[in-house]
Amino acid sequence: MKNTMKKNLPNADVFTKKLIAVAVPLLCTLPAHAFATENTQNLEIYVDQNTKQIFSEPGQNRVKMGVFQPVTAQKSSAAGSDNARVQSSIVKQASAADADNAKVKLGQNGVGFESEDGQFKFNIGGRLHADATWHDNDKFQKSGEPLEAHDGTEIRRARIDFRGKLWNDFNFQTEADFADNEVGMKDLFLNYTGWKFGEITVGHQKQSISMELQESSNDIMFTERSLVNSLTGPLFDRAIGLHFKTSDKDWSGQLGFYGDSMKSNRSNSNKGSGKADEGFGATTRWTIAPINTKDDVIHLGGFAGYRSTNGKGELNDNSPSFGYETTHMSNLKLTDTGNISDIHNANMFGLELAAMHGPFSLQGEYVKTTIKRDYGLPSLDFDAFYVQAGWTLTGESRTYKGSDGEFKRLKPGTRFQLGKSGWGAWELAFRYDQNDLSDRNIHGGSQKRATLALNWYLNQNVRLMADYSRNFDIVGSPVKALNGGQPGDVDVITLRTQWAY
Incomplete structure (x- = not known):
């Protein structure tokens, strides 16, 4: 898809990454009639300034974030290739946004940190x-x-106990008394x-x-x-x-x-x-x-x-x-x-x-x-x-x-x-x-x-x-x-x- 998102909102780059991470999987499941025009089949995205919810229609307190265009099988191979590169770029941006996020937990098991994909964890007990x-x-x-x-x-x-997970298959623990x-x-x-x-x-x-x-x-x-x-x-x-x-x-x-x-073992010397x-x-x-x-x-x-x-x-x-x-x-x-x-x-x-x-x-x-x-x-x-x-x-x-x-x-x-x-x-x-x-x-x-x-x-x-x-x-x-x-x-x-x- 071709992303023509606006750049004039505060913190647009950060918000765009978060938006892409949510929007890309949603777009893949939308029916064809959700696109705005018959010829271009564009999808307009709006966001509520207060709740940050995403909408496909304009409304009160909503700001237009951009227009998305689907990749179709009818387009030329060259155009499809270009759109594929755009789509790949969007997916990579979404993955980067996911990687930047981490869940923080505080409870009966101490303080825990976990990556969004669950492959990395760190806990302090x-x-x-x-x-x-x-x-x-x-x-x-x-x-x-x-x-x-x-x-x-x-x-x-x-x-003090430090333990965690690396790449889902490796666990580590360090405990000092x-x-x-x-x-x-x-x-x-x-x-x-x-x-x-x-x-x-x-x-x-x-x-x-x-x-x-x-x-x-x-x-x-x-x-x-x-x-x-x-x-x-x-x-x-x-x-x-x-x-x-x-x-x-x-x-x-x-x-x-x-x-x-x-x-x-300190006995490998001339003493002892x-x-x-x-x-x-x-x-x-x-x-x-x-x-x-x-x-x-x-x-x-x-x-x-x-x-x-x-x-x-x-x-x-x-x-x-x-x-x-x-x-x-x-x-x-x-x-x-x-x-x-x-x-x-x-x-x-x-x-x-x-x-x-x-x-x-x-x-x-x-x-x-x-x-x-x-x-x-x-x-x-x-x-x-x-x-x-x-x-x-x-x-x-x-x-x-x-x-x-x-x-x-x-x-x-x-x-x-x-x-x-x-x-x-x-x-x-x-x-x-x-x-x-x-x-x-x-x-x-x-x-x-x-x-x-x-x-x-x-x-x-x-x-x-x-x-x-x-x-x-x-x-x-x-x-x-x-x-x-x-x-x-x-x-x-x-x-x-x-x-x-």
């Missing part, structure tokens, strides 16, 4: 976990030195979803092992993960690697190969051991949900992992040890193997089981780790498990995602509004867990723990949490009572204010 903790009966000794849990307040997590008044990188990866069979992720990421470890700290029902984490955490937290995943609505399969974490080689890890996790509806879920899963030490004898850049800190800030480990020398590699396997019926849910895992050592030293076996139950007092069901094989954050049916009927969601949870970190000549001890949690979800972004836990039956621990005997029961209270978007 974050989280804050502010904790306060108290211990009772926590005065001990270790190696003859007095030891006491640290109580008080801390920013447990303070993260500022807790402890330091900067640490969490997720930093590129994910490709254009492969029909599955997806591929490369970069710094969570390793594919354990339901509880893969669940976000924003979503778990307790302020701290279970005693299973005394084994999974040191071996299979985040690392740099290549991860494959295939899934459907009710099942998932994952396989990953990893080096160590992002922590820099002089050894700088990274360790190696591989993990796999498979899940299936034979029942998976909004209110009813049965989840079955299993996982396995392998990890070798690096040149300094570390496990994924962590000290070659296993233990559990009562809270993140306490510096009190009632079970702790200390550094285990001459580790060659570690193998792990685990089982998962979960179920949900309406507001009630159950979840549990068992994990066993075998440590193989050099120089003919005997292998070591450690294990741990947990069982937890949740009850949403306000009736909501937890959110389960079968393609990930994990539970997501509870979504309240109503949000809290002071003076109005909405009170958010209330959740009561109980967990029993235990570990055993003693074998042969390694005396890390064993412990049992029971935890009661009350969570208030004011809305989908804000949650208040209160945990009470008792650590008991502490046997063989490197931590001793002041009289040299086994530690007694230790009570812990944790309060958290969480916002995440």
Whole structure:
């Protein structure tokens, strides 16, 4: 079509681009009788100065924008060629106008930007976990030195999250944590979803092992993960690697190969051991949900992992040890193997089981780790498990995602509004867990723990949490009572204010 649009309106160039983007597809569908004259078959375009609506007839407050002429099959090939070039130019202008536009969204998922064609997205999110903790009966000794849990307040997590989409098939995420008044990188990866069979992720990421470890700290029902984490955490937290995943609505399969974490290796010098080689890890996790509806879920899963030490004898850049800190800030480990020398590699396997019926849910895992050592030293076996139950007092069901094989954050049916009927969601949870970190000549001890949690979800972004836990039956621990005997029961209270978007 031949565009003879007027140039005398304010901001005509900008408006013309927007007009073309709307008008071109409309013109292609107009019937022949819509054109003004019999001979030229021209279409006149008018725009309302206030509403910016487009009309094909003059009227009050309407300004004529131009005259369009259709491309017809009866015209000569030369004329058709010229009109085709004009039409192509119009289409290109419309595409340019589309590319210049971007949608901006602000909501419960943070601040988002999206191109008009949907192929590019960028989102800014974050989280804050502010904790306060108290211990009772926590005065001990270790190696003859007095030891006491640290109580008080801390920013447990303070993260900024950048994620987005490139050309529709590539996803990226960069997440930085500022807790402890330091900067640490969490997720930093590129994910490709254009492969029909599955997806591929490369970069710094969570390793594919354990339901509880893969669940976000924003979503778990307790302020701290279970005693299973005394084994999974040191071996299979985040690392740099290549991860494959295939899934459907009710099942998932994952396989990953990893080096160590992002922590820099500074030992390749004339200081220290002089050894700088990274360790190696591989993990796999498979899940299936034979029942998976909004209110009813049965989840079955299993996982396995392998990890070798690096040149300094570390496990994924962590000290070659296993233990559990009562809270993140306490510096009190009632079970702790200390550094285990001459580790060659570690193998792990685990089982998962979960179920949900309406507001009630159950979840549990068992994990066993075998440590193989050099120089003919005997292998070591450690294990741990947990069982937890949740009850949403306000009736909501937890959110389960079968393609990930994990539970997501509870979504309240109503949000809290002071003076109005909405009170958010209330959740009561109980967990029993235990570990055993003693074998042969390694005396890390064993412990049992029971935890009661009350969570208030004011809305989908804000949650208040209160945990009470008792650590008991502490046997063989490197931590001793002041009289040299086994530690007694230790009570812990944790309060958290969480916002995440």
